[in-house]
Amino acid sequence: MAPTITSALTIVLTTVPMLGKDNWAKFGKGFKVFLLGVDALWVMGKGPKADESDQVALDRMLLPYLYTKIEEQYQPLLDDFESATAAWAALKAHFEKSSMSTRMAARAELHSIPHDPTKDIDVYIRAVGDAVKKPAAMGVSIDSTIHKDVLLMNLHPAFHTVCTILLARSPGLKLEDCITQLASSSSDPGVVLKIEDSDISSLAPAASAPR
Incomplete structure (x- = not known):
């Protein structure tokens, strides 16, 4: 046919x-x-x-x-x-040809993925995962430890508690477990995010005072 x-x-x-x-x-x-x-x-x-x-x-x-x-x-x-x-x-x-400039740009992008806490955490996890694939496509291997480190170091302060818990489990923490824990977490209950109507970039976490 x-x-x-x-x-x-x-x-x-x-x-x-x-x-x-x-x-x-x-x-x-x-x-x-x-x-x-x-x-x-x-x-x-x-x-x-x-x-x-x-x-x-x-x-x-x-x-x-x-x-x-x-x-x-x-x-x-x-x-x-x-x-x-x-x-x-x-x-x-x-x-996919590898050059110093493209490798550097891909690595820089990976380490600067922003985490917007107003969006589902899965959006951030996927963004980091996609950024990891770019250097790999150029023949530059990004191991699971670096992938995990980037996930944690760019987390918004609103996720401080879960980040601290996961860091305490390093270096034995597997990437898969880290992603699972993040996917099931939410921002700290004591944190209030103030979102300016005109500028979402003004997100600022503020810990509520203990009672």
Whole structure:
């Protein structure tokens, strides 16, 4: 059967961010969902089977869809390719190449993830997890200890109690246990957060006086 790409899947494609300078990991996540929808995850791997004519045809058909999700300045990277698999490999090589500046930027981003206590703690946990993946994509390993340390050191002061408890359990505390404990925690009950209507950046924890 000839490959087809349904209108529903093109709608999925609209949710994929345009690939630019700093969002390779996020773009890859979104485009992966699109590829899963057309049963073509092999685009991100070894490509279609040579003896599967439908896969080979789909590989060529997917190239324009990939091309349209790339910012104009990076589209020339795909000029010499006729299949999505080859184009993906070229994009991967370009955006995952390791350089001192990109490594430093990725590490700096990891260590400066802000924790907004007005949002669910899971938002912060996911943000740190996503930031950990960027250096890894460049071949720089971020071990679980660093991942755990970043989670704890950037916690808002409203989470001082749970942070202190978790730090007391180090170095034996596993990353998975740390994440589980944080996910089930909330800010200290004695802390009141004052949120200015005009400026959310003015969040300020204030411990209530003991009674």
